[in-house]
Amino acid sequence: MQHSIEKEFSFTFTSKDEKSTLTVPVTIPVNVSTEEFMGRLILSHNLPCYIEDDLKNSLSKFIEEETKKWHENNAQAAIDSVINGSVNEDDLIERWTRAFTQEVKEYAKPEEITNEQMFSDIYHTLIHSPALETVLNLEHTYALSVEDIITNRDADLQHLDSKQHEEMEEALANVGTKYTDEDINQLAQRHFDNTQLISSKWASELSNLRETQKREFKEWIKKVHEDSQTNSNTPSYVQRLRAMSSGLPDAEEEERQLQPSRLEESFTIHLGAQMKTTHNIRLLCTDVLDLCRHKTHTVGGVVIPQPQRLQTAMSLYSNSLCGLIMLVDNRLNSYTGMKRAFSRVCEQSTDFHFSDLDRRLYLIEEEFIKANEIRSHRVCNEDGDVVSIKSTGSGISATSSSSDTQTKNSNYKLNNGDFYITEHSNLSEVHVVFHLVCDDSVRSGDISSRHPAILSLRNIIKLCFRYDIHTITIPLLLTHEMTEEMTIPWCMKRAELVYKCVKGFMIEMATYGAQESRTIQFLVPRGLSEDMFMNISNMLPTIFRLSNPVIHKSGPNSTNSL
Structure with missing residues (x-):
């Protein structure tokens, strides 16, 4: 079978009482329109404009006839190959059947809807x-x-x-x-x-x-x-x-008491230079697990579902999901610290839509081992040591060892800046949890925007813009609890760094979100003082552009003000 063939096209015309003949090779089939091909001929051979109509008719007739002959020759060659046995009939039938069932919608099998x-x-x-x-x-x-x-x-x-x-x-x-x-x-x-x-x-x-x-x-x-x-x-x-x-059931005496309130400030901001997008910024001071656990809610002395549960359930299968970034250690198969507390919250009720947390972590561990083996390759340095290059969620990090034991054990641990995702339907205000791996380096006061945890925030925000997670909660200080080294200058410097980085990431990712409004919740630990909370809150308008209303005063001496 010939994919193309070259034919010679001749056209005779009269110019200044003299006959001229144009002869050019034409590749059949022609991949451009007849008008475009004719224009190229006129331009390249400097042909007179009055022959355009005749040239077009002659060229169109030539291309049509030669293309028809080319198809007939290919069809006859295909038939001859089947007759002489050079092409297996069964293979030909199988290819035709596969083409119809996979590429032609009318003959394709209907897509089966799963029980899920x-x-x-x-x-x-x-x-x-x-x-x-x-x-x-x-x-x-x-x-x-x-x-x-x-x-x-x-x-x-x-x-x-x-x-x-x-x-x-x-x-x-x-x-x-x-x-x-x-x-x-x-x-x-x-x-x-x-x-x-x-x-x-x-x-x-x-x-x-x-x-x-x-x-x-x-x-x-x-x-x-x-x-x-x-x-x-x-x-x-x-x-x-x-x-x-x-x-x-009726509420117990301790359940009838009011739940403690949390510090909260909300802002409406604009991002972008020409095409501005409106987003909501919220600053919260509470424990990270308060966004996950169902708090007791009583009406008339009777325990009823928490009001936040209504919003979470209604947006479960929608394009307005809620996400949370939780800081964890680098071990998948251990329940200590924050991971243990989070697992206790998850087991308080049955997840009717997703697998249990234990099952999901088991699957993540299997995939992580495979991914770590794929992303790791070893090269020998000049001293003969083995250098393992690993791609993390924030970039590339290199670790070296002189034996295979350390490299093998590292396949079961996450790197600083890696994160894994779990889905939940039984939490209070969260659908998706990003488990971000952070080590003790985040407690340092001189981390930069190139720190693995900061760069992983970019990847997480990118996923949120791509997969309809319209609300994301970010630990502003990159920690879930207050410690002695977190002084006032330390907190202000860390808050400013995360504010500016998140702002830059949101502007960068705006192309993924089709100018949709998002809600970013910055979370600070519960042990933060009210004065420090207000200082961090007052910093936010200096970094983000707030949405201020236009106030119009009517009257003879009125003026417009922002």
């Missing part, structure tokens, strides 16, 4: 319908059941720990008389085995409860949706479910 997609569509429909209250009450009832299991588990483990502590103290006090060193070791081993047995028992019970709740919740959501689509006069499933889920 169907459930998400149904949930989004119900959460924006009169069944909203019923669904939230049911989720809240399930959360209370999970909370009861967790309370009993913690009490059981605490009682076991106290009992084991007393036994161990008695054994250590009588070493050499009633107990030997071997007895102490056996007692410690028995205590460990008992603790593991009790923990496994409660973990199994909690897992079974969550699986049962997920199955029942999805079945009930589907039945509610089915009943809402029918116009039956019989009591609908929504009414029956409301009756089942309306038996919310």
Whole structure:
């Protein structure tokens, strides 16, 4: 089969009573229009303008005839190749079938909708319908059941720990008389085995409860949706479910107390030089987990779902998601510090839409090991040491070692500036959590805009602009708790650095967001004083351009002012 062929085109015309002949090669098929090809001929050969019509007609007829011959020759060559056996008929049929089913929409297989997609569509429909209250009450009832299991588990483990502590103290006090060193070791081993047995028992019970709740919740959501689509006069499933889920418990005495308020300042800013975009800036002083945990809310002495839960549920399957940046250490498979506290918040209720946190971290660990092996390559330096080059979320960092052990162990640890993402539907004000790895270098007072944590903020903001995360909470001081080295100059310098970097990143990423309004929440630790909070708040208008209203005073001597 010929992809193209060159033919000779001849055109005779009269110029100044003399006949002239134009002969040029033409590649068939022609990839440009006839008018454009004719214009090129006239320009390159300086042809007179009065022959344009005749040249166009002759050229069009030539191209049409030669193209038709070229197609006929190719078709005949393809038929001959099948007849003489040079092309397998089965392979030809398979290629044609694949072309029709994959490239022609009319013959392609219809896209199958998964159960997860169907459930998400149904949930989004119900959460924006009169069944909203019923669904939230049911989720809240399930959360209370999970909370009861967790309370009993913690009490059981605490009682076991106290009992084991007393036994161990008695054994250590009588070493050499009633107990030997071997007895102490056996007692410690028995205590460990008992603790593991009790923990496994409660973990199994909690897992079974969550699986049962997920199955029942999805079945009930589907039945509610089915009943809402029918116009039956019989009591609908929504009414029956409301009756089942309306038996919310009375609030305890400590739950009736008002929740502590948090310091908060809000601003409206403009970004951009010519095409200005309006964004919302909010400065918060609270604990980072307060944005995740469901706080007790009572009305009339009855515990009801938290109001923030309504907004989070309604925007779950939308293009207005909420994100949170949480600072963590470089170990994926450990529950210490902030990660342990966050996991305790996540386990307080069942996540009906995403996998549990343990499962997601397990999958992230598997993918991280693969990614670290791919992004790492080793080169030998002049001394024969192995240098491992790793690409982090903020750039490239190099570490060297003289053995393979250190390189192998580093595959199981994250680098400073790396981050991983988890999705949640059971948190208070958050859908997406960015777990940003930070080490002790963020406590230094002289970090620059090239620090891995700062550069990772750029990547996170870029993801927010790309994937419809319209609200993102950023730890302004790059820490979740106040320490001794965080003096007033330290806090002011760090706040100014993060303010300016985030402003630059938002202007840079504006091309991804189609000029949509965003909400940036800057979070400072709860231990910050009110004076320092006001100083940081007063700094914000000096860095961002605020949106000031135009005040018009009517009257004979009035003037316009900003």
